Amino acid sequence: MGVKLNSGPTIEINGLKFTYPGINGHPPPGSKPLIEDFNLTLNAGDRCLLVGSNGAGKTTILKILGGKHMVEPHMVRVLGRSAFHDTALTGSGDLSYLGGEWRRDVAFAGFDVPIQMDVSADKLINGVSGVDPQRRAELIKVLDIDLSWRLHKVSDGQRRRVQICMGLLKPYKVLLLDEITVDLDVLARADLLKFLKKECEERGATIIYATHIFDGLEDWPSHIAYVANGKLQLALPMDRVKEMYKLSLMRTVESWLRKERDEERKRRNERKAKGLPEFEQQNEGSSGDVRAVNNGWAAGRLNSTIAGEENFVFSSNRVLRQ
Numbered sequence: 476m477g478v479k480l481n482s483g484p485t486i487e488i489n490g491l492k493f494t495y496p497g498i499n500g501h502p503p504p505g506s507k508p509l510i511e512d513f514n515l516t517l518n519a520g521d522r523c524l525l526v527g528s529n530g531a532g533k534t535t536i537l538k539i540l541g542g543k544h545m546v547e548p549h550m551v552r553v554l555g556r557s558a559f560h561d562t563a564l565t566g567s568g569d570l571s572y573l574g575g576e577w578r579r580d581v582a583f584a585g586f587d588v589p590i591q592m593d594v595s596a597d598k599l600i601n602g603v604s605g606v607d608p609q610r611r612a613e614l615i616k617v618l619d620i621d622l623s624w625r626l627h628k629v630s631d632g633q634r635r636r637v638q639i640c641m642g643l644l645k646p647y648k649v650l651l652l653d654e655i656t657v658d659l660d661v662l663a664r665a666d667l668l669k670f671l672k673k674e675c676e677e678r679g680a681t682i683i684y685a686t687h688i689f690d691g692l693e694d695w696p697s698h699i700a701y702v703a704n705g706k707l708q709l710a711l712p713m714d715r716v717k718e719m720y721k722l723s724l725m726r727t728v729e730s731w732l733r734k735e736r737d738e739e740r741k742r743r744n745e746r747k748a749k750g751l752p753e754f755e756q757q758n759e760g761s762s763g764d765v766r767a768v769n770n771g772w773a774a775g776r777l778n779s780t781i782a783g784e785e786n787f788v789f790s791s792n793r794v795l796r797q
């Protein structure tokens with residue numbers, strides 16, 4: 476549930492629209508946006524799971540939030556600022572993004588160090604200045620890191636632990652995680668998730684976590700956001716999801732993705748029957764409709780094919796049926 480440390484939302488996505496630029500740096504003429512009509516509001520303490528099928532747009536959304544792609548400043552506000560235009564947000568460590576290119580490198584003293592190079596965990600982790608020694612020690616313990624590890628000689632999972640430790644050293648206010656736990660063993664993943672939850676509950680951090688791995692996540696998120704074809708299909712507090720679906724998290728998400736896939740197949744067959752190309756031009760056409768309301772809450776009309784024609788407003792701790 477949201478911790479009332481900050482006044483106002485920590486993350487606000489308002490009518491986000493985004494198209495990847497073509498080779499000339501501009502969106503190809505006539506192309507449909509990859510992300511469209513996307514609205515989401517999160518508060519301090521919220522832990523939002525971002526789910527969706529491969530290619531749904533999760534990484535793109537996280538990268539936009541992380542200031543890696545330019546969008547109009549009003550479309551994405553992190554801690555009340557535009558992540559792309561206000562570089563101090565990431566520079567200060569208030570906003571941290573772990574994913575994408577980060578998977579190949581470790582940010583170290585202003586440089587990106589390839590994670591396979593011959594350098595010790597000690598040098599990397601203790602080489603970052605301005606870090607609270609207690610926080611550093613806690614992270615080393617949580618991730619069970621041996622400081623004598625040399626990055627080029629350890630396993631993928633051990634390297635990943637060092638990398639995650641580096642990414643969490645500064646006490647971020649907003650953390651964007653793009654599936655970072657794939658290499659971790661069950662224990663390391665469970666301990667990390669517990670640490671991240673504590674960060675939200677005690678410090679009021681806000682986390683968005685995009686993942687396909689639901690093991691051990693049952694009681695982790697406070698909210699879940701489901702994206703399909705670049706559109707937000709559903710955004711709800713977890714309590715509400717459990718109440719509505721009465722299934723495990725994995726089975727719930729599975730049911731959404733199955734419906735989405737079946738509908739997509741049906742659409743393709745209909746197109747074929749009409750003599751149209753089976754696959755639509757990328758991001759052409761979409762379904763779902765979500766809008767923001769003025770008081771900073773997000774309102775979502777669930778895609779009728781997913782959960783029936785119902786309207787919900789969610790804040791960090793309650794759902795109102797409209």
Ligand SMILES: Nc1ncnc2c1ncn2[C@@H]1O[C@H](COP(=O)(O)OP(=O)(O)OP(=O)(O)O)[C@@H](O)[C@H]1O
Binds near residue numbers: 529530535536
């Ligand atoms: N740099 C790029 N240029 C053009 N299109 C891109 C680029 N990166 C991603 N895309 C396209 O954007 C769509 C969404 O990709 P994205 O990586 O955001 O999906 P995702 O939901 O994170 O998928 P996954 O679960 O597989 O990681 C895909 O169709 C992909 O092909």
